[in-house]
Amino acid sequence: MSEAGATKKFLYINRKAPYGTIYAWESLEVVLIGAAFEQDVSLLFMDDGVYQLIKGMDTKGIGMKNFSATYSALGDYDVNKIYVDQDALAERGLTLEDLQHLVWEDENEDWAEKDSIRLVSRDEIAGLLEEQDVIFNF
């Protein structure tokens, strides 16, 4: 990480379904660019954004790039705080098991593999928003 004074807390909020619009893909691009600047990055998936993390996508039939595999690379870029609105999931008939299993390796614990996704309540999301320096919306 860079020096403490230069690090800001960045939150990327994802609220759109993938493929129907370009927002999900653009967000991933920006997150990966931002990751190169070694900021304290968090991602939040809420509303239809939770659809972005569903596993087993197959886009062959619609002629679009399947970018869902990119989410599993986020851990390698030190993007390992991925918050998912648990109520948004439930409203859509989804559970954590329907999502990709995203992990990162903790260098402070002998590269132990840890889960990146954290299910959060709406109260926790409210707190998350308050503690950020910068919020990007997609």
Added chain:
Amino acid sequence: MLHIVNKSPFTTTSLESCLRVSKPGATILLIEDGVYGALDGSRVSDTVRAALADRTVCVLGVDAAARGIEGKVLDGIDVVDYDGFVDLVAANDGVQSWL
């Protein structure tokens, strides 16, 4: 009549409006982000299930597969391919697209 819905039921009221004003015997085709309306266990699935009593509901399989939900579609919804989409348009007198 064929009704086509291409928006998520959680971002617009397209599906809701379509279900409210479609007649018995009508066919409703969910495409693009509209396919999320076919997902079982969601907040809207009771409404969709109720529509199945007197209307035909179809989902475009390739759009469901792209979004990873092909295996989670409500029982009673027909999965169609692009050829099936064309057949539905040809078989119906009118097409109403709920944008």
